[in-house]
Amino acid sequence: MRYSPDRLDLTLVALIALASATMALAGAARDPVLVDGAVLALAAIKGRRILLDYLDLRSAPALWRGLVTTWLMLIAGFAWAVSAVSVLLS
Secondary structure, three states, X not given: OOOOOOHHHHHHHHHHHHHHHHHHHHHOOOOHHHHHHHHHHHHHHHHHHHHHHHOOHXXXXXXXXXXXXXXXXXXXXXXXXHHHHHHHHO
């Protein structure tokens, strides 16, 4: 019998890889605004994978997927803006 990974297994592997990339980026803090943006982008990608596969929004209507993705991007964008302002003010 041959094992065939399903979507949740592949998403788990992708989340582990993205978490490893996030940790690697966090150690390379040459330009804090750029690194913060990259870390938040990876977090947004991880959030989208979790929303689509673990919360099963992949089978939801496109409107719901769009609304939830927009909400996720707004939160990541706001977090990056706060980080950028704090770096610029210091």
